[in-house]
Amino acid sequence: MNNVIETILNHRSLRHFEDKPLTNEQIRTIVSCAQSASTSSFIQAYSIIGVKDKEKKRKLAELAGNQEYVEKNGHFFVFCADLFRHTLIGEKEQKDVSLSIESTEKFMVSLIDASLAAQNAAIAAESLGLGICYIGGIRNQLEEVQKVLKTPERVIPLFGLAVGYPTKQTDRKPRLPFEHIYHEDEYEQDPEIYDRQLEEYDDLISNYYNQRTGGKRRDRWTEQMGKMLEKQNRMYMKEFIQKNKLDLR
């Protein structure tokens, strides 16, 4: 195993960081790595906002559901889908780009671009001995997040990435079985096989929680997922995106 693969496999989300800011050089390295990711047809449809301002960080932590590590970390990055830049390009080049930019396809492209870039940033940070945690919680109240970050129309903050010097390690949570995630040639949808795989995984996860919590928690994965998905969460999203002139046509 080479140490790139070792770094990747060693990933865990960390949530406790020293009060020690990243250097500008570290930030620049992490962003350069993000930019090095592939981008659909060279479109580069994302932006990254690095938040240093204490009051802004405090506000973002509150908006993300009082997640302390949004405030206390070495640096807080926000990855945004960005088609504002391409709107300006349309004006500059005198091309009517609006229908294209407002399409569901381009919205997907901007999400994929931003995510590929973010994962490069995450791996780069981890290779520097830093810990990371993705923060989807900023999508709880995007209108407020937009005010804090002053993003224009057609820029959608997608998630945060808290980075810092870890003070507390966590365990690596076991993932779904290889055979369940990976299909060969065709999608395997035999309900019996699928069910058996899920049951095996449920046992694994239940044991994992049991061991970690000394018997206090034993929830199965499907139980967790059922409970989570029963709740309707962030149902304002479509309206928000359309208000931002990405019409999901």
Next chain:
Amino acid sequence: MNNVIETILNHRSLRHFEDKPLTNEQIRTIVSCAQSASTSSFIQAYSIIGVKDKEKKRKLAELAGNQEYVEKNGHFFVFCADLFRHTLIGEKEQKDVSLSIESTEKFMVSLIDASLAAQNAAIAAESLGLGICYIGGIRNQLEEVQKVLKTPERVIPLFGLAVGYPTKQTDRKPRLPFEHIYHEDEYEQDPEIYDRQLEEYDDLISNYYNQRTGGKRRDRWTEQMGKMLEKQNRMYMKEFIQKNKLDLR
């Protein structure tokens, strides 16, 4: 610079591969790395289909716009947004999960999850001395792609990842200036600054093409983008996704 960062910064999309298949061990390592990525609230809302069958690869190459490297490579992965699994979980756990699964928010989550996983796979492959190329072209005709891969409802093939032993190297394309992608504390939207950055970048890209093609190509980036975005591409996407019972509510 450590060699994780070196691997990331050294990325370029490669499109010519030896006719030498990846070993099962390589495939398993790459998929394990993909699975090691963060996943929103542990939802794991993606699947990966590895295509070995020659006829399927030929068909996918054709559907992606006759891209030869979809057929000729060491392995062809297709990354899919997957909420089919969670539909089954709803049944198993007797929870009504449909409104949640059909939301724009969960569609975004599945795209982000799949993309984070894919980028881990890409970096892992590159660290093994393999070349990679993302294939967005499979989104040209997703209904046909679905037939080839036999994906059920609520599974959307997002992009391919061609992996293999490279026979031809390419240059690394310069990315947008750091200052243009990276904002501090707030999104910088002064049109003058933005414009100047884009002009500098246009010069850089124009020179890059000029040098690579011995003067045959000199297009600016904004020129490329304007032309690309003027065309309406894959405008069937919304309808396709909704037909697959992801309603983008």
